[in-house]
Amino acid sequence: MQLSDYRYQIQGVDVLDIADEFGLPLYVYDANKIIEKIGSLRSAFQGVNLKIKYAAKALTNLSILKLMKMQGIDIEVVSVNEARLALLAGFEPGQIMYTPSGNAWPEIQEALEMGLQLNADSLPLLEQIGQTYGSRYPVALRINPSIAEGGTFKIQTGHENSKFGIPNQYRDQILALVEQYQIPVVGLHIHTGSDFKDSNTFLKIADVLFDMAGDYPNLRFIDFGSGFKVAYREGDYYTNLNDLGARVSAAFRSFCDRYGREVELCFEPGKLLVSESGHLLVGVNVVKENPTRTFVQVNSGLNHLIRPMMYEAYHHILNVSNPAGAEQLYDVVGYICETDTFALDRQLPEVRPGDVLSLENAGAYGFSMASNYNLRERPAEVLVYDGKPHLVRQRETFEDLVRGQVDIFSDELVAVSDDQVV
Template sequence: MTPQPAAANTDLPRLPGQPFFHYRNQELWVEDVPVSTLARAHGTPLFIYSQGAMLAALRAYQRGLAGRRALICYAVKANSSLAVLQTFVQAGCGLDIVSGGELSRALRAGADPRRIVFSGVGKTRQDMRFALEVGIGCFNVESRQELDVLHEVASTLGKRAPVSLRVNPDVDARTHPYISTGLKGNKFGIAHDQALAAYRYAAGLSGLEVVGIDCHIGSQITEAAPYLDAMDRILDLATAVEAAGIPLKHIDFGGGLGIDYQGETPPSADDLWAQLLRRLDERGFGDKALMIEPGRSLVGNAGLCITEALYLKHGDQKHFLIVDAAMNDLPRPAMYEAYHAIVPVTLQERPTGVFDVVGPVCESGDWLGRDRTLAVATGDWLAVCSAGAYCMSMSSNYNTRGRAAEVLVAGERVQLIRERETVDDQWRLERPLDLKP
């Protein structure tokens, strides 16, 4: 456990998200901007996003779906910052939402309501009313009782709600159990063997218009086989639904494509869709409109979380590197035991040590990386990689910590897209005690 002398820096740390993140003269850059410049200007913890990386990831989907009637709906939950949403809306995307709040964000970002799909298992009547009033493109309905409530709300407004039933195909996505959504034991969707009856029921409700079929089997999927299995199950059902006299305008295959966190090699979006479209054509559904809902694969490798080394704490069994970012900023390790590469912002020749990288929150689960070999000293900046998805969007104020600032980089241009949250921001909605003990 004793720190060892460092060798010369002949090998650069592996960086997910290259070429948009790279080392130049021993310094980490985002596109054409040094990370140290941003950390100095905006402080830490700091999220930095590469707009070029986002658009490059989107172009892979656009290439794969070229010539098809397809709508790519970015999954807002992955990263809901307004500037991120605007990046994708302005590049031609629709949006996939899971709450009334996300609908408000989508509209604020300039999304056409007709290019918004509303997913999620717990839509409230208020959410439904809001979505119907603005005229969203489709509701992905997840239960028979939801059909009843949506029918009731739509009828009260004198409208017909466009619906697609999310079907649970009972396909193993081979991913972490917390982000698997397509198995019988998951809370999502209508069971495959109950779906035809649910379609017949939905078609008989005057407040609903059946327009599609939907599935989503999980997240961080790194191989094509689960998608192909799910497609076969959904197309079997689509055949039965249309044979029952219920036409389907579109097929929605969800999202879930994984990214490189620790050397994973998921298929590229264009390669994946080449395989899926061949299967779709073979099954006779090549003329159907398509909808997909990628999230992580568009933004995950487009982000870094920059943090400062506060203390080096040496113990008998473990050495700890305590940094100023924490589980409230970047919750994935605490929630999923997820791996994020952690690399220095400035490469320096100094002794290395093996550290658990931990934050200042009063929880043993507050860690960002285990057993990382780092040449680090107090005051250094480190970059937590692959931090564009499910980090800022899942952040919290635990321990009365303010949410981090965010910046977006496009070439040499930099925009602060979220100011650092202050304590005053946090208690703005709170009220002091009036009821005396």
């Protein structure tokens, strides 16, 4: 077998060439994979009035948002700053669903005045909207269905003890507020978490939404949120979109018949669209032998990809610079001054100092949850589009890290020039 057979490529571009050009650590995204996932979701729901709203929190790079808009999908945001970025990417206010979670009232007001579609998540918020604006702004309602499904407890958002949404047990109170203030309700929404194994959870959601829809005769859409499971390793389960599409579409068509007219069926995928597109390329600093372990210490850590430490998430790891090496057992760890582990007891082709590793499925909640802990810079981001890598975010510098700090002893903003950085 030729060495070229082992080379890891994205749209025909060798990732080692990308690493050489842009440096490490580095986030690399494959635009074709994102477009493929959008197409798969659309194909699964043929025959219904489907609206896809990209959950921007998964990956908020401006070029990614523009790519989403080019594919004809809308967007869901959870903060006004995410909405501002969506507007910068070219989305119209009416294409932006704003779903707060206990956000401050001034931010809610700003979102309404921007023309965003508000998704009200609590009775106090609904009442404040009614008292302040009456029937001026149409809203959607985020309902908590008391369904405890979807991955680990940390990512379940629809159970009865969750902070998210208005409990469906308050159905009468919701309707009373809506009628008291004549608030136009144009949508019903539920998002119960992530990593659903099959379509049954979505059908449970459908039962709640379709039943509650009878209270609101002027709905424009029913929004199922998301929860699609992606595969993180060989043999891992994932949501069967074709099965999901067939079963949910049939239930939705039946609902529309009962409701008396067609409304939009909405989903808000984040992870599904961008997870597999993302690769975190890191360099190996040290291979450290201990009596019981062999550590691969890389030039990244939980400051760049927190999911393994926060959620115990599995990310497949490739040794892209020595793919044909003899396999050995390693712990892959970061350079942060905390327990900072990417992988335990992982079989990898022999790893040497200077090798390049790729952490797979890093597109969702990777860079978007990154931090400057230990005063480390966040990586650059590259999007491979039309067979060419494009820098879509510059690597941070020390000057970026201290910008905004005020030196009280000189009463000045901190400024660092290039010649002061050694």
